[in-house]
Amino acid sequence: MNVEVRGLTKTFGPASAVTDLSFEARAGIVTGFLGPNGAGKTTTMRMMLGLVAPTSGTATFGGRRYADLSHPSASVGAVLDSAGFHPAHTARDHLRVYARMGRYGPARVEQVADLTGVSAFADRLTRTLSTGMRQRLSLATALLGDPQVLLLDEPSNGLDPQGIAWLRHFVRELAAAGRTILVSSHVLGEIENTADHVVVIRDGRLVTTGPITGLYATATVLARSPQADLFAAKLGQSGIRVERRQPDLLRVHRLSTAEVAAAAASHGVMLHEITPERPTLEQAFLDLTGGSG
Numbered sequence: 001m002n003v004e005v006r007g008l009t010k011t012f013g014p015a016s017a018v019t020d021l022s023f024e025a026r027a028g029i030v031t032g033f034l035g036p037n038g039a040g041k042t043t044t045m046r047m048m049l050g051l052v053a054p055t056s057g058t059a060t061f062g063g064r065r066y067a068d069l070s071h072p073s074a075s076v077g078a079v080l081d082s083a084g085f086h087p088a089h090t091a092r093d094h095l096r097v098y099a100r101m102g103r104y105g106p107a108r109v110e111q112v113a114d115l116t117g118v119s120a121f122a123d124r125l126t127r128t129l130s131t132g133m134r135q136r137l138s139l140a141t142a143l144l145g146d147p148q149v150l151l152l153d154e155p156s157n158g159l160d161p162q163g164i165a166w167l168r169h170f171v172r173e174l175a176a177a178g179r180t181i182l183v184s185s186h187v188l189g190e191i192e193n194t195a196d197h198v199v200v201i202r203d204g205r206l207v208t209t210g211p212i213t214g215l216y217a218t219a220t221v222l223a224r225s226p227q228a229d230l231f232a233a234k235l236g237q238s239g240i241r242v243e244r245r246q247p248d249l250l251r252v253h254r255l256s257t258a259e260v261a262a263a264a265a266s267h268g269v270m271l272h273e274i275t276p277e278r279p280t281l282e283q284a285f286l287d288l289t290g291g292s293g
């Protein structure tokens with residue numbers, strides 16, 4: 001079940017939280033929804049679920065708005081925040097209440113508790129749970145209906161490194177089984193090994209969307225040559241952007257080291273050094289989102 005967001009916009013009084021945002025999340029892959037704090041990720045997800053009315057635009061799941069789904073919890077599961085637990089309920093009570101609302105049996109409660117590790121603290125009162133345990137309980141709740149789509153808002157919050165590794169594996173398995181996963185984060189590193197595609201937003205607007213490897217598009221190569229003038233001229237003639245760093249050192253944009261070496265050979269230019277300047281993925285993300293994170 002694919003998810004389509006088209007022209008979503010939300011203004012709060014004079015302030016725009018989300019502006020004309022469009023993207024897709026496809027079945028079978030994990031889509032990372034990235035942006036610095038306050039970029040509009042939570043507002044977008046709340047609009048997708050009908051919890052906040054959009055000023056304009058639509059979000060659909062398999063072509064239908066959330067409100068028009070016949071059995072929403074069996075189509076779309078969401079972990080938006082880990083508040084909202086009744087303090088006098090145990091974790092298992094909480095799951096049972098939601099299971100009854102969705103008309104799922106007690107066996108399903110035990111299944112999702114096992115899947116998410118909630119079984120280990122199922123008899124504890126929710127008010128005594130750690131943030132990480134609450135995240136697991138929220139995830140278990142979202143999974144009750146075995147939904148085709150999962151929206152996860154900063155699900156790593158409060159999880160320890162072991163929990164983060166577990167979540168990464170878990171989310172990847174859900175996607176491999178054909179589900180559609182949209183997972184938000186303000187730290188690229190958290191979903192770097194989880195997401196296949198990314199949707200990057202800043203100030204409520206789309207910055208870029210595509211395969212996560214596309215964030216490397218800012219890569220540059222340093223090339224040192226005693227014939228730097230000639231090489232710069234030849235590259236420039238081919239429409240390649242070149243900067244002069246030192247008299248004999250060029251910075252070449254958007255070519256790999258192999259492509260730079262091949263270009264030098266084809267122009268009879270001798271190279272003394274070729275160094276990739278690939279930014280870390282996190283740096284590329286920070287560059288895209290204005291340096292805040």
Ligand SMILES: Nc1ncnc2c1ncn2[C@@H]1O[C@H](COP(=O)(O)OP(=O)(O)OP(=O)(O)O)[C@@H](O)[C@H]1O
Pocket residue numbers: 012015016017035036037038039040041042043044186
């Ligand atoms: N109910 C509201 N009333 C007024 N402004 C709001 C409301 N909800 C969100 N905003 C504003 O909308 C903008 C986007 O907030 P949002 O929570 O969607 O961002 P976010 O990307 O989820 O950030 P974070 O990573 O910090 O959770 C922020 O400037 C926020 O202050």
